[in-house]
Amino acid sequence: MNWEPWTGCYPHSEGCNNCYFYGPNAKRYGQNEIIKTDKFDWPIRKKKNGEYNIKGDKILATCFATDFFLPEADLMRKEVWAMIKERQDIDFLILTKRIERFYESLPEDWGDGYDNVNIGCTVENQKAADERLPLFLSYPIKRRFVACAPLLEAIDLSKYIHGIDHVSVGGETSKDARVCDYQWVLDIRKQCQDAGKTFWFKNTGSIFKKDGQIEKVNPFKQTTYAKELDINISDGKPLF
Ligand code: SF4
Missing domain, CATH: 3.30.750 (Transcription Regulator spoIIAA)
Known part of the structure; x- marks a missing residue:
């Protein structure tokens, strides 16, 4: 809710x-x-x-x-x-x-x-990650997640992922949307997998690049499409 x-x-x-x-x-x-x-x-x-x-x-x-x-x-x-x-x-x-x-x-x-x-x-790109995540990790917070959205480029979370419980990723939804490359999504997923963190691919965004092809995705289909790719890493609890 x-x-x-x-x-x-x-x-x-x-x-x-x-x-x-x-x-x-x-x-x-x-x-x-x-x-x-x-x-x-x-x-x-x-x-x-x-x-x-x-x-x-x-x-x-x-x-x-x-x-x-x-x-x-x-x-x-x-x-x-x-x-x-x-x-x-x-x-x-x-x-x-x-x-x-x-x-x-x-x-x-x-x-x-x-x-x-x-x-x-x-964090939408590496610059935002490098500016915000050191601060984020330094604050007294019992549970932390990172939302890579709208994902605008590949992001290396390796310096920060130890302090994060969960990562979600989503593309941009807009008529002027920037591309979301599936390879960037898979890279972040791998970082989560290697670090033993949960991961949710939330939505593809409106312009999704996969296998070298760029496709336009209807806003109502972006969540279902991401789910169908079946790359989430869950610990049994609802992902967010
Ligand atoms: S609601 Fe829109 S303008 Fe506000 S922080 Fe989020 S993306 Fe930026």
């Missing part, structure tokens, strides 16, 4: 160039102003009988359509941390391209990290 407590965003790095939530695409899919959504307090909403609307033992993908560490969300994030703390029975997967804002964005009682928080750092 996805939880977007706020909406709106703006570019941070090359991976954002064709983001469909901001700029010219904002009217159709998202919008630029960073504001609460009507699901802002969703994890702690209760029914008339006092039970939470969302039962426990769930995984909530949080801020996958915006950025958790946006400075404009600093006040809202304080409330969100309180909700995350209240729902210890839910695993929150938090995704960001702005991992450098980690310390200034934490709740006071973070300590070594909340048990129910798994933070994901997005």
